[in-house]
Amino acid sequence: MSNEPFATGHCLCGAVTYTINGAPMRMAQCHCKDCQRASGTGHMSLAFFKANDVEIAGETASYAATADSGNVNTRHFCPKCGSRVFGENTGRPGVVGIAVGCVDENDWFAPEAVVYAASRPGWDVTSEEIPNFETMPPPPK
Numbered sequence: 001m002s003n004e005p006f007a008t009g010h011c012l013c014g015a016v017t018y019t020i021n022g023a024p025m026r027m028a029q030c031h032c033k034d035c036q037r038a039s040g041t042g043h044m045s046l047a048f049f050k051a052n053d054v055e056i057a058g059e060t061a062s063y064a065a066t067a068d069s070g071n072v073n074t075r076h077f078c079p080k081c082g083s084r085v086f087g088e089n090t091g092r093p094g095v096v097g098i099a100v101g102c103v104d105e106n107d108w109f110a111p112e113a114v115v116y117a118a119s120r121p122g123w124d125v126t127s128e129e130i131p132n133f134e135t136m137p138p139p140p141k
Contacts, residue, residue: 006053009103011083015058018085018098022053025095027109029126032116032136034065038075038084042124045100046087047109054096060085067091069136113137 010017024047035044061079064072071091077084087097100109114126118134126132 007103007105007108009085009098011058011078011081011085011102013078013081013083015080016060016078016083016085017057019055020049020053020098020103021055022050024049026113027100027111028113028115029111030115031118031120031124031126032067033119034067034073035116036119036121039099042121043114043126044084045109045111046097047100047103048092048095048097051088051094051096054086054098056086067136 005019005021006023007020008018026048027046029043029045031043036042038044059079060076062074062076064074067073067089069091071089073087073089075084075087083102084099085102086099089095089097100106111127111130113130114132115136116134117132120126
């Protein structure tokens with residue numbers, strides 16, 4: 001078995017770094033208005049990992065907002081450069097959502113779903129060959 005991490009990444013200025021030691025549990029693209037505003041574009045590409053598989057170094061600032069589900073979504077970003085690095089949601093304890101754009105080598109990313117497709121801007125094209133949900137689907141059982 002290899003001791004190599006699955007992935008590494010960092011914010012724009014490098015003050016916040018991370019190492020991921022396991023494969024993603026889920027990969028998705030989100031078009032909700034919060035993700036659009038947080039990313040400055042039409043969607044956020046996120047990969048979800050077990051929190052125990054993610055090692056984060058450096059100080060982050062955070063912003064918490066209540067989602068339409070009632071869960072609190074906390075976005076962590078670098079206080080120096082402002083890069084969104086990762087997030088946590090009270091509805092998914094023990095899971096960290098990594099902003100895939102900050103991953104050093106991210107060719108492995110393949111979204112399995114598009115959520116909040118009803119909010120997708122016409123100019124932001126995401127795959128319709130994978131499940132697209134108008135809002136957030138219920139969690140898998």
